[in-house]
Amino acid sequence: MKSLEVKSLSKVFGGLRAVQDVSFTVRKSTVHSIIGPNGAGKTTLINLITGMYTPTSGQVLFGSQDITALAPQKLPALGMARSFQNLQVCMNMSALDNVMVGAHLRQNSSLIAGLLSLPRLRRDDRACREEALKAMARVGVAAYADAQASQMSYGALKRLEIARALMTRPSLMLMDEPAAGLNPTETAEVGLLIRQLADDGLTVVLVEHDMPLVMSVSDTITVLDHGKKLADGTPAEVRADPQVIAAYLGAEVSVEAGTEEQLEVA
Known part of the structure; x- marks a missing residue:
């Protein structure tokens, strides 16, 4: 069952196309991660979903309700929460x-x-x-x-x-880099917590750079690159996608033995 649906979402700042025609669906009680290289548009996308930015075009549905550009302070009453990369x-x-x-x-x-x-x-x-x-x-x-x-x-x-x-x-929580600045032990603890929250019924949308964490807790992963959706699928599918590997490593590579380890370190 759908918890969140993003339809053809775009955001243009002057001449910069920060997010370009991005669509994906988040299922209830799952961990849906959004990953990509620096500057891929991840935080901009989260800001569009949570009403901090107004989309240039596109739509955001939370359950059956259209929340496109709804004021951020109105979202908690609907069941959406957010944590930020920088401590608040x-x-x-x-x-x-x-x-x-x-x-x-x-x-x-x-x-x-x-x-x-x-x-x-x-x-x-x-x-x-x-x-x-x-x-x-x-x-x-x-x-x-x-x-x-x-x-x-x-x-x-x-x-x-x-x-x-x-x-x-909340029924859905968006987490913007909850493991940023943490040591490996703390990161593992946060990963266990995220997975437990989802197992308890909370839907989690996770933006994170730590690939081992993402791969271990996610049910589905959406990959962005230069504001566009590059891939969408399970951790295993995303890990083996040549376009994803190329985006992270910055070069055209083939899927060979050891590629999964390379992606996890990137």
């Missing part, structure tokens, strides 16, 4: 409070209610804290519940952002 953490807040921020769309944010400290607001706050603690445990950072965000390692902060995104109760 408030370092002067506790780890728990950072995660609770993700639930703000479901909270009663009335100024009067806050000033009066109404019983319902207090109950909602307690429930939110309990849910945030569960989200932190789910991503493996429960030990930091009472810590300041500034006391956390970089790898833990990356997972903290995922916990915050989970607080919107």
Whole structure:
């Protein structure tokens, strides 16, 4: 069953065709990775899907709803969340409070209610804290519940952002390079988490440069090059595609013994 459908999406900045007629479908409860060399248009594509950019042409469907160019702040209420390549953490807040921020769309944010400290607001706050603690445990950072965000390692902060995104109760999460800057152990932990989230029913759209991670967690991979879709398929199909290998290695090569290892290192 479809979770997300991108139809002939294009974006032109002046004379630059950043994304050109890209189409693909993301199935529910799967990990769908978007890969490609630097400058391939991956982040631009994610920005188009999440409403941060308005497409020059094309359409984005989330479930049965057309969300093309819908304002980003409206997407969490529909069940779409996003984590960013660069940390978006408030370092002067506790780890728990950072995660609770993700639930703000479901909270009663009335100024009067806050000033009066109404019983319902207090109950909602307690429930939110309990849910945030569960989200932190789910991503493996429960030990930091009472810590300041500034006391956390970089790898833990990356997972903290995922916990915050989970607080919107999404059915689909877009992750922009969640393993960027992580060491091999931290990368493996993030990979296990992504796979577990999908196995639990969450749909994940992953943009990532770490090829071993992508190949190990993905159900489907879409490859971009110079803004165009180069290939689409399972990890095994993409790994063996001569055009994909050429795009990553920067030269025409044939599929020979050892090619898979070359692609994974690229």
